[in-house]
Amino acid sequence: MNGWELEKPNEDILFGKKKRIKEYAQQNPLAGTDKKGDVLLIIRKYHPSLNCSPDDPLYRSDTYRMCLAYYDAMSYSYFELPSGLHYTGVEARIDKNTGKAIITIHADGISRTTNVTELYQKLSNTTPMDEDAKMAAFISLDNTVNTVKRAAIEVTEVQSEILGTLLQDEQFDDWWISAPTAIPYLDGQALIFTYTDFNPAEDKAFITEADETIRNFLSLTAIDRLAASAHVYKNCMEFLDAIGYNEEEDALWKIKDPQQIWRQVRYNQCYVSREPYEDQQVYLRLSCECNWEQEHGLQLVFNKQGKLVRVSAEDGDILGYEGDGMIS
Structure with missing residues (x-):
């Protein structure tokens, strides 16, 4: 197995179809899940510059990067690993204190335990590193980042002035789901709004800020959507240029x-969450499928004022790293 056999594992996690993921992890020694199947980890080889397997028939390469792929219901990330090690396994468990995944990587008699926040800081695929630097970063992994204990969630619904009652998701206790709501921006199409990564006991200001964000988004019309066409068109053309012509x-x-x-875009739902790394403001992400990036889809990100600030693939980030997809 080369680690690239599964298609869209995020959707399996999101919609509770986890049997396939768990079976795959049992078959592939370089894959692992937590007990519930909310997180999937795969150690695999990547093309030296593209987010694809070096065995891809269209983009073959004799060189590769060894990486750790991380999937959960809302995100997909991958982190560079030292290529000089022989990897023997990877494990995941959910820390009951933080609600986040704890990751253990096994290689050549070495085991390192970490988490996604620490991996972003030390082994991000966007930061060029030579093999010596990767090895030093790998050896330094110790799971000391992001260990704050999470407050207990003791309610099963929250109230929005705009959306009414949002019910706690059955899978993720910090997700909250609304009834379908008509969206003028989409010619009146009704979508579900989901608050993600929201703990009412920890973020007292969230609902007020989310209401402001949603109110301003719902004030937009189809005219505003058409005004954003150039940004979505640009995303499509840049993707096509990157992969080259295909019939x-x-x-x-x-x-x-x-x-x-x-006409090449289909709308899925809206996610509202607080950006955790940079400005920590509340944003709304319109999640879409599109006919060009069929694996990672398309997202339109709106700030609290209702301004479109980013158009990108659904990469697990709200604000783009080094400006990726951001609209000035």
């Missing part, structure tokens, strides 16, 4: 009017 995407290559790009 299957010929219809996409022929699009010349940016407003026609919306």
Whole structure:
């Protein structure tokens, strides 16, 4: 197994179809899940510059990066590992104090325990590192980041002035789900709004800020969506340029009017959450499927004022690293 056999494991986690993930982890010694199957880890080889297998028939490469892939219901990330080690396994468990995954990587008699926050800080795939630096970073992993104990969640519903009652998700206790709500930005199509990573006992200001964010988003119309066409069209064209011409995407290559790009987009739902790393403001993410990036989809990110601030693949981030997808 090369670690690339599964398609869209995030969706399996999100919709509770975890049997396939657990079976895969049992079959692949370099894959692991937590007991519930909320997190999937895979150690695998990546193309030297693209987010794909070096065995991809369209983008073959004789060189590769060894990486750890991390999937949960809302995000997909991968972190560079030293290529000189022989990896023998990876494990995941959920820390009951923080609600986050604790990750243990085994290689050549070495075991290192860490978490996603520490991996972002030390082994991010966006930071160029030579093998010596990767090895030093790997050896230093010790799970000392992000160990604050989480307050208990003792309610099963929260109230929004805009959306009414949001019920606690059955899988994730810090997710809260609304009834479908009509969205003028999408010509009246109704979508569910989900608060994610929200603990009412820890973030007293969240609901007020979320209401402001949702109110301003719902004030937008289809005219505002069409005004954003150039940004979505740009995302499509940049993706096509990166992968090169493929006959299957010929219809996409022929699009010349940016407003026609919306015909290639399908809307899933809206996620509202607080950005955890940079400005820690509340944002709304409109989650979409699109005909060009079928694996990672498309997201439109709106700030509290209702301004579109980012158009990108659904990469697990609200604000793009080093400006990726951000709109100035």
